[in-house]
Amino acid sequence: MSRIQSTFAQLAAQGRKALIPFITAGYPEPALMLPLMRALVDAGADIIELGVPFSDPMADGPTIQRASECALRHGMSLRRVLSAVREFRVEDASTPVVLMGYANPIEAMGADVFVAEAKQAGVDGVLVVDYPPEECAGFAGQLKANGMDPVFLLAPTSTDARFGQVAELGSGYIYYVSLRGVTGAGHLDLDEVARRIPAIRDKVGMPVGVGFGIRDAASARRIATVADAVVIGSRIIEEIEHSPPGQVIANVSAFLRGIRAALDAPAI
Amino acid sequence: MQMNDLPDSHGHFGPYGGAFVAETLVEALDELKRAYADAKADPAFRAEFEYELKHYVGRPSPIYHARRWSAQLGGAQIYLKREDLNHTGAHKVNNCIGQAMLARRMGKPRVIAETGAGQHGVATATVAARYGMECVVYMGEEDVRRQAANVYRMKLLGASVVPVASGSKTLKDALNEAMRDWVTHVGDTFYIIGTVAGPHPYPMMVRDFQKIIGEECRAQMPELAGRQPDYVIACVGGGSNAMGIFYDYIPDASVKLVGVEAAGDGIASGRHAASLIAGRPGVLHGNRTYLLQDENGQIIETHSISAGLDYPGVGPEHAWLKDSGRAEYVAVTDAEALAAFHALCRCEGIMPALESSHALAYAARLAPTLPPDALLLVNLSGRGDKDMHTVADHSGIRF
Numbered sequence: 001m002s003r004i005q006s007t008f009a010q011l012a013a014q015g016r017k018a019l020i021p022f023i024t025a026g027y028p029e030p031a032l033m034l035p036l037m038r039a040l041v042d043a044g045a046d047i048i049e050l051g052v053p054f055s056d057p058m059a060d061g062p063t064i065q066r067a068s069e070c071a072l073r074h075g076m077s078l079r080r081v082l083s084a085v086r087e088f089r090v091e092d093a094s095t096p097v098v099l100m101g102y103a104n105p106i107e108a109m110g111a112d113v114f115v116a117e118a119k120q121a122g123v124d125g126v127l128v129v130d131y132p133p134e135e136c137a138g139f140a141g142q143l144k145a146n147g148m149d150p151v152f153l154l155a156p157t158s159t160d161a162r163f164g165q166v167a168e169l170g171s172g173y174i175y176y177v178s179l180r181g182v183t184g185a186g187h188l189d190l191d192e193v194a195r196r197i198p199a200i201r202d203k204v205g206m207p208v209g210v211g212f213g214i215r216d217a218a219s220a221r222r223i224a225t226v227a228d229a230v231v232i233g234s235r236i237i238e239e240i241e242h243s244p245p246g247q248v249i250a251n252v253s254a255f256l257r258g259i260r261a262a263l264d265a266p267a268i
Numbered sequence: 269m270q271m272n273d274l275p276d277s278h279g280h281f282g283p284y285g286g287a288f289v290a291e292t293l294v295e296a297l298d299e300l301k302r303a304y305a306d307a308k309a310d311p312a313f314r315a316e317f318e319y320e321l322k323h324y325v326g327r328p329s330p331i332y333h334a335r336r337w338s339a340q341l342g343g344a345q346i347y348l349k350r351e352d353l354n355h356t357g358a359h360k361v362n363n364c365i366g367q368a369m370l371a372r373r374m375g376k377p378r379v380i381a382e383t384g385a386g387q388h389g390v391a392t393a394t395v396a397a398r399y400g401m402e403c404v405v406y407m408g409e410e411d412v413r414r415q416a417a418n419v420y421r422m423k424l425l426g427a428s429v430v431p432v433a434s435g436s437k438t439l440k441d442a443l444n445e446a447m448r449d450w451v452t453h454v455g456d457t458f459y460i461i462g463t464v465a466g467p468h469p470y471p472m473m474v475r476d477f478q479k480i481i482g483e484e485c486r487a488q489m490p491e492l493a494g495r496q497p498d499y500v501i502a503c504v505g506g507g508s509n510a511m512g513i514f515y516d517y518i519p520d521a522s523v524k525l526v527g528v529e530a531a532g533d534g535i536a537s538g539r540h541a542a543s544l545i546a547g548r549p550g551v552l553h554g555n556r557t558y559l560l561q562d563e564n565g566q567i568i569e570t571h572s573i574s575a576g577l578d579y580p581g582v583g584p585e586h587a588w589l590k591d592s593g594r595a596e597y598v599a600v601t602d603a604e605a606l607a608a609f610h611a612l613c614r615c616e617g618i619m620p621a622l623e624s625s626h627a628l629a630y631a632a633r634l635a636p637t638l639p640p641d642a643l644l645l646v647n648l649s650g651r652g653d654k655d656m657h658t659v660a661d662h663s664g665i666r667f
Contacts, residue, residue: 055566056440056552058447059290065434077564103288103551108565130288130551134278157295157454177292 003096003124004149004172007046008207008228017224017263018173020209021256022049022100022233024067025084026076028240028248033084035249041095043253044260049127049231052081052101059129063234063241078105078114082121089122098125098151098172106139115142125149125172133165140169153177154200156192163203173207173229176200178214190222197226217262224263232259272518274588279468279555282591284584287467288551293447296454301469303374308476313369320365321480324398325355327362328484331492331645337615343635344642347493348618349485349513351649358621358650359481359509360391364460366477368395371458378402378457382446384411384439384505385576385623386418387650388462393427403427406445408438411575418654436569439579443553463506464583467554471583478512485645486516497645499634501526503626504597505541505577507586509649518594527586528630530572531599541570542599543582544590557584573602573658574622576650604629606662609652621650622658 001009011018021040025033040048053068053076060068078101085097099118106114106128118126126143128136133152140150149172154162156179166174178193193210201208210223211231220230236252243251274281287297307313321327330353334346351359364381371379379401383389389405396403405422409431412419422429435441443466450459464471464478482500489496500517502510504527517523532540540546547558552567560568560580572578589595600608605622608629612620620628624647631646638644652659660667 055435055568056444058444058553059292059451061448062434069435072566077566079564104559104561104567105565107550108548108561108563129290130554132287132289132291132294135286135288153291155290155292155295158291159295162291162294177290 002147002149002172003094004047004098007096008173011046017227018046018207018209018229019044019256019260019263020047020049020229020231021045021236022051022231023236024051024053024064024071025081026053026071026074027067027237028070030074030076030080032248034087036252037088039249039253040256041092043256045095045256047096047098047229049098049100049233050081050085052078052099052105054102054105057102061234063237066241067237078109082117082123085123086121096124097122098127099123100127101129103128103130111139111142115146119146119148123148125151127151127153127175129153133169137169144171151175156196160203163200167204170204171206173209174200174204175231176208176210176227177212178210178223179212190219193223194226201228217258220259221262221265230259230263272515274585275468275472279472281585281588283549284556284587285468285471286556287554288556289467289554290451292451293467296450297467297469299374303370304469304473307370307373313373317366317369320369321362325361325365326353327480328488329353331485331488333492334616337611338635340615341632341635343640344638344644345493345640346631346635347489347497347643347645348648349481349645351481351509351647352618352620352624352651356387356391356394357653358387358391359478359512360388360462361394362480362512363462363474363477363508364388364391364395367458367460367473368399368401371401371460372399374458376456376458378404378453379460380404380406380446380449380457381460381462382406382439382442383462384408384442384578385574386411386415386422386654387576389427389429390418390421390425392460392462393422393425396427397425404449405429406432406442406449408432408436408442410437411439411442414575414658415654417657439575440553440567463508464511464585465506465553465555465557465581471555471585474508475511475515475585478508479515481509481512481647482514482516485513489645493643495643496520496523497643499524499526499644500647501528501627501631501644502647503528503577503623503649504544504582504586505530505579505623506581507583509647511583511585513647514589514595525589525595526630527595527597528626529597529599530574530577530626531601532571532573534601535599539571540599541572541578541580543580544586544597545599549587552581555584557581557587558590573605573662574626576621576623577626598630600626600629600633604633606659608632609659618648619652620648621652622655624649625652
């Protein structure tokens with residue numbers, strides 16, 4: 001059982017939902033990456049999604065694009081992300097880390113080299129936004145063969161046939177994109193999400209995390225009533241963006257603790 | 269496998285092409301694939317497309333024998349395929365009509381486009397006006413500045429122009445932004461991509477709408493010159509005018525195909541846009557192709573005097589034609605392109621677009637090395653009025 005799978009199994013046994021914060025690696029500066037990852041865990045993160053910055057993040061909104069551009073200006077790269085994960089693993093052997101990013105940095109490194117180095121660094125899952133199932137069967141197989149979970153997206157527009165493809169190639173969990181649009185957009189249709197999730201979970205046979213558009217404790221709690229995990233990305237990047245340099249860690253921690261408390265609060 | 273029966277059903281040209289997109293776009297692309305296959309099989313669609321090309325665009329565009337320029341260069345005979353005479357002044361409109369007709373057929377009242385030089389934006393705005401559609405054009409801030417006249421043209425035609433301030437503020441960033449708009453408004457919006465790049469089915473569909481250029485040439489060259497050309501030469505940014513003129517010639521091995529990329533300040537300077545010559549394969553904008561990228565796989569900023577060639581990728585079919593050896597790719601610098609621009613103005617009374625001037629510059633390099641009975645066919649893909657400010661700036665002239 002992978003670290004991701006056992007995390008979900010433990011949470012399910014406790015009747016709790018997973019909290020998955022996303023941060024762009026190297027934003028606001030590379031020196032804060034490890035302190036931020038530690039702070040996310042302390043504030044109640046069950047899994048960390050680490051965004052690998054890319055120059056052309058087509059599926060992301062302006063918030064994450066700005067964060068990526070800033071990280072790249074600071075010299076962040078896929079290799080540096082991997083060494084940060086390696087360092088994180090020295091002190092934290094239990095929190096799964098999922099890399100989320102785009103295909104080209106991985107292809108530039110070479111898929112074989114990436115898979116070997118990611119495994120060695122202690123990466124648990126990889127979500128490549130622009131690798132839909134039909135373009136990455138080989139890569140997903142390589143990840144699995146090396147004990148890592150290929151995480152796939154599903155969207156409101158995904159057909160039943162897509163559920164089958166994703167169930168076959170993916171593992172760990174499914175990342176359900178809860179709205180039509182890019183990351184950070186604001187119009188989340190909670191009712192539609194609530195209708196879709198049970199059917200998706202049945203068909204893919206793995207936990208379903210919901211992301212895109214979750215901005216506060218209330219929407220997180222509402223999503224958690226139907227999903228297995230809540231993913232929060234752009235809202236955390238905004239918190240970082242709006243914090244004075246010395247306050248980044250404290251503000252992100254306080255924000256995430258609020259979400260954690262909402263997820264764990266007993267049902268009314 | 270024949271060279272010209274690609275792509276396969278998933279949009280692959282050998283190892284290139286495909287549909288590398290986020291899940292949020294998969295269904296929209298599937299819908300487009302179905303609609304395009306259906307339209308392609310419908311004789312009424314083809315007939316209307318041909319009617320529009322004839323009566324609205326003014327096709328067929330003529331081929332012109334540039335006798336004085338050929339004589340001055342002292343070698344091969346240079347023939348120009350006059351896409352600059354099309355309505356809107358470039359080849360871009362061929363594709364826009366095809367895609368707008370498809371949008372109408374799919375019931376999408378809103379079209380969006382990305383543009384670099386502004387030619388594709390102008391063509392899209394024109395066609396949107398023609399069909400009564402709402403039109404939004406994304407354009408990098410840097411290009412908005414360089415191509416102010418085209419921005420105004422688009423507005424006159426009723427389009428909204430959205431300046432894009434992210435990344436390098438040029439064509440690739442406009443493309444990112446248009447994709448985001450499409451993902452968000454996929455229900456009522458059709459994305460008219462202007463070149464043979466992007467996810468499947470775009471590279472195939474845009475080529476299909478542009479291949480009229482080569483089809484006409486195959487009929488016109490024997491009439492005018494007595495035979496097919498020895499070389500077909502076209503500039504390559506994304507590569508739509510080149511695919512358009514190359515495609516029908518692919519099975520004819522006696523015709524050499526040459527794509528001309530933008531060498532900017534020179535390949536060695538690093539300031540260029542020659543992805544096939546100096547790039548490596550990778551994934552960007554939904555397809556696998558040659559890209560200008562750094563050692564970490566980040567896309568690097570490109571440079572060309574011609575905004576329409578200022579793009580770090582290239583259509584996947586060109587990547588395949590390069591690897592297979594069927595086409596050859598070369599590059600010419602800003603300075604060479606400018607020299608060809610001035611030469612054609614002065615010698616033939618034709619003002620070429622700076623994009624097309626790259627193809628002309630290579631013809632000027634090649635012609636003197638060949639005997640006078642050799643035939644070069646150059647795709648004069650657009651007219652140069654839009655570039656007067658750039659050329660004047662370069663010559664230190666202020667209006």
